[in-house]
Amino acid sequence: MAARIAEEAELKARRKRSRGNSRRSVTLALDYAIMIALAVFFLFPIVFMVVSSFKPEKLIFDDLKTIVWAFIPREVTFENFTSVFRRVPFGRFMFNSTFIVLATVSAGLVINSMVAFALARLRWKGKIIVLSLIITLSIVPLDAIVVPLLVLVNEFPWIDGSIGWLDTLHVQIIPFIADAFSIFLFYQFFIGIPRDFDEAAYIDGASPFAVYRRIIVPLSRPVFATVAILQALFLWSSYLWPLMATRGEDSRPLTVGITSFYGQDVKWAQILAFASMITIPVLILFLLFQKWFVQSVAATGLKG
Amino acid sequence: MTRSSRFQSHETVYAWLMSAPALIGLFLFVALPLFGGVYWSFTNKRLISPLPTKYIGLQNYQNLLGLQIIRLQPEIDEATGEAQKDLEGRPVYPRTRTIVRGNPVYEGYREWFTTDVLGGRFVVIARDPTFLRSLINTFTFVLVIVPGQGGLALIMALLVNQRLRGRYVFRTIYFSPVVTSMAVLAIVWTFLYNPDQGLINRFLNAITFGRLQPDWLVSADSALLAIIILSAWQAAGFQMVIFLAGLQGIPQALYEAAQIDGGNTWQQFRHVTIPQLRNTTIFVIISTTILAFRLFTQVDVMTKGGPQDSTVTVIYHAVDTGFRQQKIGYGSAVTVLFFVLVVTIALIQRALLKSDVEVD
Numbered sequence: 001m002a003a004r005i006a007e008e009a010e011l012k013a014r015r016k017r018s019r020g021n022s023r024r025s026v027t028l029a030l031d032y033a034i035m036i037a038l039a040v041f042f043l044f045p046i047v048f049m050v051v052s053s054f055k056p057e058k059l060i061f062d063d064l065k066t067i068v069w070a071f072i073p074r075e076v077t078f079e080n081f082t083s084v085f086r087r088v089p090f091g092r093f094m095f096n097s098t099f100i101v102l103a104t105v106s107a108g109l110v111i112n113s114m115v116a117f118a119l120a121r122l123r124w125k126g127k128i129i130v131l132s133l134i135i136t137l138s139i140v141p142l143d144a145i146v147v148p149l150l151v152l153v154n155e156f157p158w159i160d161g162s163i164g165w166l167d168t169l170h171v172q173i174i175p176f177i178a179d180a181f182s183i184f185l186f187y188q189f190f191i192g193i194p195r196d197f198d199e200a201a202y203i204d205g206a207s208p209f210a211v212y213r214r215i216i217v218p219l220s221r222p223v224f225a226t227v228a229i230l231q232a233l234f235l236w237s238s239y240l241w242p243l244m245a246t247r248g249e250d251s252r253p254l255t256v257g258i259t260s261f262y263g264q265d266v267k268w269a270q271i272l273a274f275a276s277m278i279t280i281p282v283l284i285l286f287l288l289f290q291k292w293f294v295q296s297v298a299a300t301g302l303k304g
Numbered sequence: 305m306t307r308s309s310r311f312q313s314h315e316t317v318y319a320w321l322m323s324a325p326a327l328i329g330l331f332l333f334v335a336l337p338l339f340g341g342v343y344w345s346f347t348n349k350r351l352i353s354p355l356p357t358k359y360i361g362l363q364n365y366q367n368l369l370g371l372q373i374i375r376l377q378p379e380i381d382e383a384t385g386e387a388q389k390d391l392e393g394r395p396v397y398p399r400t401r402t403i404v405r406g407n408p409v410y411e412g413y414r415e416w417f418t419t420d421v422l423g424g425r426f427v428v429i430a431r432d433p434t435f436l437r438s439l440i441n442t443f444t445f446v447l448v449i450v451p452g453q454g455g456l457a458l459i460m461a462l463l464v465n466q467r468l469r470g471r472y473v474f475r476t477i478y479f480s481p482v483v484t485s486m487a488v489l490a491i492v493w494t495f496l497y498n499p500d501q502g503l504i505n506r507f508l509n510a511i512t513f514g515r516l517q518p519d520w521l522v523s524a525d526s527a528l529l530a531i532i533i534l535s536a537w538q539a540a541g542f543q544m545v546i547f548l549a550g551l552q553g554i555p556q557a558l559y560e561a562a563q564i565d566g567g568n569t570w571q572q573f574r575h576v577t578i579p580q581l582r583n584t585t586i587f588v589i590i591s592t593t594i595l596a597f598r599l600f601t602q603v604d605v606m607t608k609g610g611p612q613d614s615t616v617t618v619i620y621h622a623v624d625t626g627f628r629q630q631k632i633g634y635g636s637a638v639t640v641l642f643f644v645l646v647v648t649i650a651l652i653q654r655a656l657l658k659s660d661v662e663v664d
Contacts, residue, residue, distance in 0.1 A: 028468075031463060031466065031468065032468070034459075034463060035463050035464070035468075035470075035474050038460060038463075038474070038478065039474055039477045039478070041537070042477050042478050042480065042481060042537065042541070043477055043480075044503070045481075045489070045492055045493060045496055045537075046480065046481070046484070046492075048492075048496070048503060049492050061501055064501055064502075064503060064506055065506070067503070067506055067507055067510060070503055070506075110325075111325040111326045111329065112326055114322040114323070114325070114326065115322060115323040115325075115326035115327065117322060118318070118319040118320075118322045118323045119323070122315050122316075122318065122319040122322075123315055124315055124316040124319035124320070125316060126320075127319070130323060130327065133330075134330065137330055137334050137335065139646075139647060139650065140334055140338055140643065141594065141597075141598055141643070141646060143598045143600060143619045143622075143639070143642070144338070144341070144639045144640075144642050144643040144646070145334065145337040145338055145341060145639065146337075146622075146623070146627075146639070147341065147622060147623070147626035147627060147632060147635040147636050147638075147639055148337040148338075148340040148341035148344060148632070148636055148639075149333065149337040150351075150627065151340065151344070151349070151351065151632055152332075152336060152337055152340060154351075174329075174333070175329075175332075175333035176333075177329055178325070178326040178327075178328075178329025178330045178333065178334075180330060180334070183326060207318065208315055208318040208319070208322070209318060209322065212322070233482070233483060236485060237484075237485040237486055237487070239485070239486065239487045239600075239601045239604075240600055240601065240604075240619075240623065243604070244623070244627050254485070254488075255485050255487035255488070256487070258487060258488055258491060259487050259491065259604075259605055262491050262605075268495055271491060271495075272492065272495070275488045275491060275492055278485065278488050279484050279485075279488060282483050282484065282485075283480060283483065283484070285483075286479075286480065286483045287476070290476060293479070293483065294475070294479065294545050297479075297482075297542055297545040297546065298545050298546060298548065298549035300546065300591075
């Protein structure tokens, strides 16, 4: 059906093309001109960053005098990268960031989807109140609660008997596992799955948890991917909370690692090398799973 | 479909068990700090302090919002009894500081700005001029970025939605800043914005022959604009994808009908695309507004609120007072006001955008 419509549109377009061929090619050229200009605008900072990270500091500033050379690595050195490793525990930062994202996202997928399942597919007293409470909490921006949250976690006990969560990895994980917006996305997806599936399973004597585990979860892969990607993007970039909740290098993520590196001593070649090492892995992941990234973002808007 | 009440109670147990982890998390890390923040905003709590925390009522809020306008009286020449004039014939006014210092009514106030209007000189004094400035900066940021970034995103979505060769490549390029951390980008752009050696001014120099060389982050006139451009650049790809999903949801038949009626491209855009994108646009406006109010990272990395408070934002001020100066009570009051503000704006927007019924 869609293919036929596309074909017809193509045919119509072709007919039109023969009518106003020159006007059409002018618009086409204009479209491409705008698209290429925009592409340059969106790419130049990242390309400049990566190219410069391979240049000696002095050459970066020399090449800036001629715009074109700023984008050409006429001399390649890896010294900036080794300097970064010498000056800061880059591996530690990378591990922290990755661990925080993976732990938070995977725990979040479990607990947020479970509560959404209970709300969307089980009958129980208190459901309406819980649902409206969650929707209310979803408008609370994280920034509006960071200051009091810091005071609270500073007084929370931890399993080893110590008091205060500051300067740890778990202070960057546990508070962000439960997420009202993720619950909302799961809820909207689960509510659309036909009831017949679970009814049949219940007749066979399955428990609600078994229905969640064996029927709903396997049917809901797209929404799990959406929530995982959106949460991972948000957590990977998070800056304000780790800035407040961590002091030492041991628990810091990359974002705070690079800004404190930048604050210590401005050596641009090294800073750009650091920035490239943070950015390139994510860009590669993005290129590999592009379809999923784009679908996740699109999903936030569809039912909003 | 009927299930026994025994089964339902069994379902209730499962429901609570499965909800418990997330509900406990939301309670401890969202609801509790929210209420804690409201509570502490009425106290003088500090993060580390030998003194006990005291209830101080509305004092934090009064300090945040305290604002007075004073009309200055020109200095009187004691010999003639007339207003003193300077060499250019303008009246001479006393210095603001002498007035504020000398009067106990104005204790705790600082000069915010002075303005000559309505034939007199007025001094606006505030207890926390930085906070008031942060409100103005944040609103300016929101008012510019919501239409600016949204418009850019819509243009990009329209471009890559055409059946053009290479459209996926362009889509990927426009989206790529979205997956990059703002803290990293803010550092890179600080380098790009360098007035003398930065790539941006080198480029502007080449195409305008040196006529356009803004000082970007260094000048109070352009620092906020610099942050706006970076922010739009980073996030426009996100809204582009949402618009793109909206565009692809428009039934092709509507365009065909418009073509049969003889509608040209502009008319099709005006009468098919725009009305059909209504809900998408509402969503983009509301979500961008809320995100824009939260501006912090770029400011913290690039300008620390300067020069002369020109980029200080509400969240930046909350973190600066509540965290860096450790005045928990005061910082909490800032975040409470911020929360009230964001919720109010979201509700107003929702009411305005949803109430005016679709006109076709």
